[in-house]
Amino acid sequence: MTDTNEHQEHAPQVSTAKLNPVAKFVRATELDTRMLGMVGALILIWLGFHFYGVFFKGGGVFLTPRNLWNLSVQTAVTGIMATGMVLVIVTRNIDLSVGSIVGFTGMIMGVLQVNILPQYLGLGHPAIWVITVIVGILLGGLIGCLQGWLTAYLAIPAFIVTLGGMLIWRGAAFLVADGKTIAPVDQNFALLGGGPYGAIGSTGSWIVGLLGCAVVLLLMYRGRMNRMKHDFRLRPLWAEATVAGLACGVLIAAVLVVDAYPWPIGIVKAYAEAHNISTPPSELFISHGFAIPVLILAAVGIGMTILMTRTRFGRYVFAIGGNPEAAALSGIDTRMMTVKIFALMGMLAGLAAVVASARLTSATNALGDLEELYVIASAVIGGTSLAGGVGTIYGAIIGTMVIQSLQTGMVLIGYGDGSYRKIVVGLALVLAVYLDIIYRKKTN
Amino acid sequence: MSKSGTPLVEMRDISIAFGGIKAVDHVSIDLYPGEVVGLLGHNGAGKSTLIKCLSGAYQADAGEIYVNGEKAEISNPRDARSYNIETIYQTLALADNLNAASNLFLGREIVGPGGFLDDSAMEAETRKILARLNPNFRKFDVPVSALSGGQRQSVAIARAVYFNAKILIMDEPTAALGPQETQMVAELIAELKKQGIGIFLIEHDIHAVMDLCDRAVVMKNGQRVGTVNVNEVTDEDILGMIIMGKKPENAV
């Protein structure tokens, strides 16, 4: 085996000596250059909006804890679904119905928790939100199952099935309550949408952040041990340290930001009164901390990343995308896989409906309107190839952040009108895909 | 080569048509342990289609398959694998976006505790088997789309050989290989033969057939022209069968 290693280092393609420092850094750390590019673009967008404010609006408001916190919450709904859309697009399908599934499951959950469950359990019963969430996710999964089955077993193109689904579920969402808005949702359920009470505070955020750091370090350690075990090439120690430092740094920075955003004074007052706190509210600094929807997105992102990179299921998703025929010849049940992928997409749409309706504290039949377009755009901006076979979960989430940043940024610099925002997002989508094409040409 | 006893595989009277085209028309072939049977014929003769019925890629419209004398139901590639039938497809059947190890283990991944993929173990195994087949192979951590035709073929061969096949189907396995790699495949075939594995070898190169095969089956327009013992005929005879579609006098 040592022999193999020697050969590796003398591999003809690239000799490290000739590379410039940046390329050397990327090679040693094995960081994904595409991800670095996306993060770079995101930072540029943030700085751009912030300094536009500084120079032309008498003060930058983009890079403030308040805005970044809101941005994180706004990313949740689209981001949750974008992770599922990656699987759908990687297997060369598309799901146009996710926005309507949000509307339909949102309405069903609204009626369930407002009109039905309280009758049996009593208003505000802690089981209400649990049952509602489970029903919403399962219903979304069922719809996805049906659409996946039509696609896989009856060979109706996914584009058509889900285009039909988009109309059907939106129509059904209206019929659930004859177009009426269902409000207010259960108070526990509402916490899943964020807001001052729907966030975990300073201590909680530190626990999450440090736990995250610990997991990063543990995974990197285990990865290194594993490479040693098989005699594979190791990353130099300085590169390991840099990667670990970057990952933990981002986590801790995130904690500092969300902890720097205090509750508004009104809420603090009410809270102080309710808890008999004698300190005057103006002197109390109560941090928001991570919002619950952001934690949901993080959990979904981690879960989906594990699914895609560490399980057979994920391997088969990529194999089907790369060569459906080869996948089938390898004994993969490609049709069943399609059903499962659409079911998963539906479940994530149900979960997104939970967050979206909880955030509004109401359910309307317009919930998630046009959301499918932003979900698809997020996945594609994040590097998911419509030709299939290529895509990452983190890419889709960064893609969502890019879109959300553009949207909020436009509002903050005074172009909040919907039409400007649509134009900017549309331009960004086309530009991102063009850059991706150039990138792929260069790297291949 | 003793052809007494039960054959490893027997395909009896296999027929399959694609929208009116009889791709395989009442063909019977058999294969004994430790035997290499060559399948020859012009392009479109039905060779690949015939063996795809054995590998589970297609289901024959008519005919039966026997493995070790017992009737086998092969309705998908998983069934075929459960009979220890491994196939190197003419198209190689690789997922271009995955690396060599992922392709080699596709559908049969090594998983560690918790059912999670053990990628390093798979890569280590892939390095071992490929070192035997193609010592110049280096590109383990790139998608196979970045490999040359011959390198891709090496991956496909490694996949068929790795899982202890009893019956091996090789559809033009050396089509893209250089002389050295072709030689290694020839040695591999001889070695597998010694282990008692039966091999169907589809091959256009008559000399390779003469060198490697015990028997040769010639097909034309979906039908079997005839079967010959390779040591009883000349390459001219076989060529004649392929072109004229007629059996020579001394064929079995």
Ligand SMILES: Nc1ncnc2c1ncn2[C@@H]1O[C@H](COP(=O)(O)OP(=O)(O)OP(=O)(O)O)[C@@H](O)[C@H]1O
């Ligand atoms: N999936 C399919 N659908 C329709 N026709 C097919 C299909 N597969 C094969 N055929 C037809 O069946 C016939 C036999 O094809 P096959 O691939 O078995 O030929 P072959 O002997 O392997 O040829 P080659 O030497 O070129 O590989 C051809 O006429 C081909 O067009």
Ligand SMILES: [Mg+2]
């Ligand atoms: Mg063929």
